[in-house]
Amino acid sequence: MTYVRSGWGHLKKQFPSVIILFLYQLLWGFFLYRLVDTAVTSVLQRYPDPSLSDLSRILFLVEGQIGLRENPDIAMYFWILVSMVAIRLVLAPLIQAGILYGLMPQESRKSGLPLFRGMQVFGKPLFLFYLLELILILVPAFWIVPKLNHLWPSLLQTGSDLPTILTIGGYALGWVCYIWILRQCLLFAQFGYLFKMGTWGALLTCIRYLLPGIGISLLLGIFSFTVFMLFGTISWFWTGLIALILQQLHPLFRSIFKVWQVTSQYQLWETKSQKS
Template sequence: MNDAIRQGWETTKRHKYVLVALFLYRLLWGFFLYRFIDAIVAPILTRYPDEHPIGEAAKQLFAIEAQFRLLKTDLADRTLLMLGAMLLLRMLITPIVNAGLYYSFAHAQDQGGTQVLQGIRRSWKKVSLFYGAEKLIALAPAIWLIPFGRSAYLEMPNAASWIGQMLPYAAGWAIWMLAVHLPFLFMQFSAAAGDRPWQGAIRAIRRLLPLLGVTILLPLLSLLGSAAVSGATLIWTGLLAIALNQAFHFVRSTIALWTAACQHRLWQREEA
């Protein structure tokens, strides 16, 4: 695993221009998502009775009104529909970008520079096919889990009880998504490199332990860094907090690219 991390970092440095493009893509996506959520949440929060004369009674009335708007109007349906459309758009773009990146990883030693655009032209269809199959299988439990969660929410006396009931199901779903993701990721590596996809799934099983280590360790660093940045912005507000948040998008993009490069190095290893 250590060799994969070191070699993955070397591959990441070779793709520095791809890293800049990935950073800008994530930055723009985060901006539009923030503006969308802000347009929905801000009008509701303006009605919050922060210093109302009747105090707690006004806050309870606000909570009742918010619950009524969520459950008795089409606000939640329209919001979920828009979020679903945005998610679908991202799911269409992501495998195309991945196809170019994985192809470039596989041919990083062939010649100078990267081959992302060439990889998109040659392998986007195959990578998109496996990416779509992965998402269908990974999201299949949602067909049962979402209606179950909605029914449980309506029956629970408070949100804390509902979260406690749903937490084991959410954890199980997360484990299922990871178990589906890893073999399909190696199948996408194989498809981009022109190999047989099923061989990629076998490699993922054979190298499961180092693959799990890389897949969990590096994103964990990103999560810890994100928590540190969030804590810092609570202390240093204003322009500095905004600059710190935006700068961390680059760190997050670097770790994401590094993780993919390390996973690809594990796929490339000759022993197995």
Template sequence: MSNYLKQGWGLTVKHLPIAAFLFLYRLLWGFFLYRLVDSVVRPLVQRYPGADGAASGGDAIFWAESQFRLLKTDLAHPYLWLLGGLLLARLLLGPLLSAGLAYSVRHAAESGAEGGTRFLEGIRVCWKPFLLLAAAELALALAPAVWLVREGFHRFQHYSSLPQLAADALPWLGAWLLWIGLLHVLILGLQFGAASGLSVGASFQQALRRLLPLAGVSLVLLLLSGLLQAGVSAGAMAWAGLAALVIQQGYHFVRTLIDVWILSSQFSCWSDKPDSGGRQVS
């Protein structure tokens, strides 16, 4: 396990420029979304009558007018189309960036100390299988949700309280989350196979062979990332003001660096194959 983390960190150091690019991409994406939401929400909040309007029925008029304009006019249509376009762009850009990073990590791992990065080449070569695999993962992950929602509405009629319904639904939700996690690890193995130039059959066999070790590495790194995020949040709460702002903004780059480390370590684990003596070799 520690060997995979060490190899992954070595690959991460080689991809510091790509990590900086991904950090800027996330920063600009977040800033754009913030400005968009602010431009839509701020005028609505300014029109709300507030506490003084509640006594005269101003808040009821506000909500009645909002309901009428949302349901009877096309006021929300441009925003819904824009939201759908942004979601589609996010779904498309994610696999493209993953394709470039996975291909570059594979190239750097095979080339050793002399290997550079091949991020743009990876996007050009592997964009199609990564998009198809991402679409398959999304469809398979959401497939149980149809049954869960239908079953939840059916069972809702037989429960007298929401806590009782939530307690009964918790095991099903846990199984769904477990399915999503295992599916993600399996699709990740297939994506590594696509970045390595393997056939679909060979990629699937390798993904199944390394499923449990890959899941273990992923779980350990995600736990480490969660602990680090909890520590950063606690530090930001303890040092309010400018220090909290610096900590939060600095953590975004650290989080991007951790994501690159996670993928690099996952590839090191996935590409590890047993030699003839039964030992593991990279």
């Protein structure tokens, strides 16, 4: 597709930003792994041996319930996890701001690395867009979650109840489609607002050319899934150093596809906005 090829051209100009995004995701994954490893491994090591009686497992569960209330380490890990989520929520719109700033013409940019310069220039409006996105994503939860809570008990009691499974799957699929359309609209709105082309006009362009936008997401999604499966297959058959290298490189390709998605959608918006 033309927009994907043009988006690749924009991506190559932002490769330093891709490397920084890769290092960020690599460090984030490392700290999250260390947190889970420290908190979970010590608990699993205390799990009773299968050869012991059921009483030992009951005592383990009782001890765990008491520990959740009285162990100070539980509160520490909880607040560490909350802090990491808060940092992630703050950094996400800043990274998006840096990527979008890199789409500006070279002569319009200020000196400095586009990713960090964009955080400074576009950070505040992108944070508001991101806050609006989170609110709109969570709004359907007030309607969907009670329905899912009503369906879960019947599914657990009856086992593989096909109508219930299809209903739950329909709610989940509808929510996923809603989130994608919402993010697509807000992304185009960001283009229009940041590049002074009009927010409402950008939203109309998004709705009018929604099918090409879906095509871009599907095509890049297939590319990303193919790379993921290829890495997973190679790691499965060739364990050791090769698997470790591929595991560490996977965030790089995830960063590439993340930026490529934005640049391709930008190319779609720019082309259609000029024709309007």
